[in-house]
Amino acid sequence: YPSKPRLQSKAVLNGVLSRAKVLTIDTMNPTVKKVEYAVRGPIVLRAVELERELSEGMKKPFSEVIKANIGDAHAMGQQPITFFRQVLALCSYPELLNDSTFPEDAKSRARRILQSCGGNSMGSYTASQGIDSVRQDVARYIERRDGGVPCDPDDIYLTTGASDGIVTMLKLLVCGEGATRTGVMISIPQYPLYSAALAELGAVQINYYLNEEKCWSMDISELQRALDEARRHCNPRALCVINPGNPTGQVQSRQCIEDVIRFAANERLLLMADEVYQDNVYAEGCQFHSFKKVLFEMGPEYSDTVELVSFHSTSKCYMGECGFRGGYMEIINMDDEVKAQLTKLVSVRLCPPVPGQALMDLVVNPPQPGEPSHDNFIKERTATLSALAEKAKLTEQVLNTIQGISCNPVQGAMYSFPRITIPEKAIQEAMEPDMFYCMKMLEETGICLVPGSGFGQTDGTYHFRMTILPPTDKLTILLNKVKEFHQKFTQQYS
Amino acid sequence: YPSKPRLQSKAVLNGVLSRAKVLTIDTMNPTVKKVEYAVRGPIVLRAVELERELSEGMKKPFSEVIKANIGDAHAMGQQPITFFRQVLALCSYPELLNDSTFPEDAKSRARRILQSCGGNSMGSYTASQGIDSVRQDVARYIERRDGGVPCDPDDIYLTTGASDGIVTMLKLLVCGEGATRTGVMISIPQYPLYSAALAELGAVQINYYLNEEKCWSMDISELQRALDEARRHCNPRALCVINPGNPTGQVQSRQCIEDVIRFAANERLLLMADEVYQDNVYAEGCQFHSFKKVLFEMGPEYSDTVELVSFHSTSKCYMGECGFRGGYMEIINMDDEVKAQLTKLVSVRLCPPVPGQALMDLVVNPPQPGEPSHDNFIKERTATLSALAEKAKLTEQVLNTIQGISCNPVQGAMYSFPRITIPEKAIQEAMEPDMFYCMKMLEETGICLVPGSGFGQTDGTYHFRMTILPPTDKLTILLNKVKEFHQKFTQQYS
Numbered sequence A, B: 001y002p003s004k005p006r007l008q009s010k011a012v013l014n015g016v017l018s019r020a021k022v023l024t025i026d027t028m029n030p031t032v033k034k035v036e037y038a039v040r041g042p043i044v045l046r047a048v049e050l051e052r053e054l055s056e057g058m059k060k061p062f063s064e065v066i067k068a069n070i071g072d073a074h075a076m077g078q079q080p081i082t083f084f085r086q087v088l089a090l091c092s093y094p095e096l097l098n099d100s101t102f103p104e105d106a107k108s109r110a111r112r113i114l115q116s117c118g119g120n121s122m123g124s125y126t127a128s129q130g131i132d133s134v135r136q137d138v139a140r141y142i143e144r145r146d147g148g149v150p151c152d153p154d155d156i157y158l159t160t161g162a163s164d165g166i167v168t169m170l171k172l173l174v175c176g177e178g179a180t181r182t183g184v185m186i187s188i189p190q191y192p193l194y195s196a197a198l199a200e201l202g203a204v205q206i207n208y209y210l211n212e213e214k215c216w217s218m219d220i221s222e223l224q225r226a227l228d229e230a231r232r233h234c235n236p237r238a239l240c241v242i243n244p245g246n247p248t249g250q251v252q253s254r255q256c257i258e259d260v261i262r263f264a265a266n267e268r269l270l271l272m273a274d275e276v277y278q279d280n281v282y283a284e285g286c287q288f289h290s291f292k293k294v295l296f297e298m299g300p301e302y303s304d305t306v307e308l309v310s311f312h313s314t315s316k317c318y319m320g321e322c323g324f325r326g327g328y329m330e331i332i333n334m335d336d337e338v339k340a341q342l343t344k345l346v347s348v349r350l351c352p353p354v355p356g357q358a359l360m361d362l363v364v365n366p367p368q369p370g371e372p373s374h375d376n377f378i379k380e381r382t383a384t385l386s387a388l389a390e391k392a393k394l395t396e397q398v399l400n401t402i403q404g405i406s407c408n409p410v411q412g413a414m415y416s417f418p419r420i421t422i423p424e425k426a427i428q429e430a431m432e433p434d435m436f437y438c439m440k441m442l443e444e445t446g447i448c449l450v451p452g453s454g455f456g457q458t459d460g461t462y463h464f465r466m467t468i469l470p471p472t473d474k475l476t477i478l479l480n481k482v483k484e485f486h487q488k489f490t491q492q493y494s
């Protein structure tokens, strides 16, 4: 190494200079700096701190922090589906296939998954698009769900949670500069993954507002307004819809979905349908309609042309298996060359986690009537979904008894997004009134919510998002604490 | 919906226009198009096709496709570590904690992991940075590995495989335009995740060549040459090193690592050390030296200033658990504000897969002497690593008996990267001579390799990458087939 002495002397010469950091806030990726993600923002950080302080014996006006900020079902006590976990245990440790206490249907499901894995091990990389047999099962699930509309397993991509699929699709779409830069329409309020991904990709976020007066439905005239304005400064190319909605808990009607599809077709927008809450529908008269089914019912003028991507996940519905990071997307009417590029792109990350793929397989192919685990599966699923339906109703009812709070019905998903009246004095005191409100709520009651500003809201209105996930008894206490806090807060600032 | 009639008439007017796809190869993200990933490229696609053709009874000159293209240990028959899989089964289905056939140490490990999960379930989201207790275990592992150099769990980020960590770090680094655009130095040959990520991020790839004559070691003078040239057209900010090396199988000496650190310090480059093969060292006289340990041995002038990020994974070493997508990165001397940005960025994807986090925990905290599973763990680990060492030697030896092929010792990792002589006539016939060679090899022998061009190589030289993972008997057959093929190919084109 003849260059060594030279380098050493250089080190001395550059002594001071070389101590400055390479990577600083001023020299890092500027698009990353623009990313915001309120679901895990300052309130949540403070909640974690408070939990630590409590555990260290510090005195607080509450004995427990209740995290109603994130749709994390198991963390709030929801139990996993026994059958799913049995199969996962069998796949993890195939010795258990000889254990007679496991039901036969769990074993046969595990064998089938393992046979699709290289070396019969979940430790092997899979095809980047996901395991073939899982994609086939997903396709059959979609066909059943959509009353027979055909689904090609080649159009299914397994993902690392729905998050991964959504970011990947947005990534494919982004191009152009200045007035030709890709714009993407997202609902306001939105799930902040969308704004975060668009910021990171440097795409233009086009806000369309959900109609709070009409139970957070979509208005075509509002879509048109947002689109027309956006066309003046960017190139709108995609329209994202979350149905059932996060944070707003609405379930869009079939008519509304048809109108949205027609709008997207007319305006040449690719549709991204975030349908991770497809089993979470509670309100009477509401029903989940997949964008794909409606698209195909509209006939070939639409079903042969409109580009649609739909996302699903193992994280929500009745399973709530967030930690496994399972999910899929179905791509419909995508250009073949683009599809090849998508396949190439996902191959760089090698493959989605195999336990998550296995879990997705179980979700789309649960125990069938006659199989030993069927009855228990139905019992567990029903119990979870009924409890959620009950809590959705309870939440809406109690919140609407509070003066200064008004809450739309929680038709689906896992959240209420009530509108709150914040007294003028508090608004003047705080930079972000709903952040101020939620932070005070946390400090005084231990309840962790996300301020509406984290999702976006009409200027001058204030909201918070609260999950309906705590167990019923805890939720009742929580709602009463919210009531008490709101009354006190209102008094204090009046 | 008063706007509906208007939209319908517009649909008729725009009939033809609305049928053109929104997303085409010409209107998609141009940086995605530039991405290449040879490990899963055309040869692999053809191999999958051949497998299908064989299974359909088509006649081929071989009876089986042997995939020596990817470091996927379990797919090639390597057995998982029993203890790891027992704990994963226990965590997946905690009912098994009552099963007396599971060893107590597996149970206590599972209990500890579950206690760190929300609701005691792997189905909960974890902190975005990863489970606290796992990060603590990682920190203690690093301290043990590096002879006591301190490690702060706050500097550990769990990841979705090492791939995820590497892409995230590169993403943080990218900024500027034109001559100030971030440049990143990568070795040639390289693991193509790096070039793919840089292409996607639009960063400048700066190639430095490993010295094939000196067993793929790093030359400071070559680093300097590459850097000086790059400074004319971009802003070089980081230097990536893979040690032990992929695809080249070398293990860098302590001296070399020290020189590289000094170079990075003098030239103000952030160091990215890809150390996913840290247990895969086979050659006598070779040893794994972590960049962190060497950095701290160089004294505070370096250890207080040089920004270093080190990556590890559950996918390689003796565990080979690729499908679980576990990994971590340690960030050293990173600016606090940047670290906060990193934490925010990873929170958008919610968290790494929990089974992968659990597995990473077991890797850094395996059974201890005295615990019931210890002896078997040591036995299994030793068996796997000895077999790999034996196969590394075998591969080098047989390849070097072939006229026209010369292979550096496979000191570590899981690959040989022999240089092959391709006859002039074949070079003239083919666009990419080594792709042509590997494709012919696949068609004639069923052996699936990756051409050197997929990793980069000095102009006018040709290589292929072959894993050492097939079981010894199969590897012997495979090497003999390579020999036969090479002789035939050479004759045919001479």
Ligand SMILES: Cc1ncc(COP(=O)(O)O)c(C=O)c1O
Pocket: A071, A160, A161, A162, A163, A164, A191, A193, A242, A246, A274, A276, A312, A313, A314, A315, A322, A325, A326, A327, B350
């Ligand atoms: C609307 C919506 N989409 C996507 C996601 C991402 O979920 P995951 O990545 O866990 O599948 C969430 C999570 O809360 C969500 O609410």
Ligand SMILES: Cc1ncc(COP(=O)(O)O)c(C=O)c1O
Pocket: A350, B071, B160, B161, B162, B163, B164, B191, B193, B242, B246, B274, B276, B312, B313, B314, B315, B322, B325, B326, B327
């Ligand atoms: C050098 C190197 N780095 C990173 C990776 C990524 O591995 P994973 O994402 O499975 O941890 C690999 C995989 O082969 C590799 O060889």
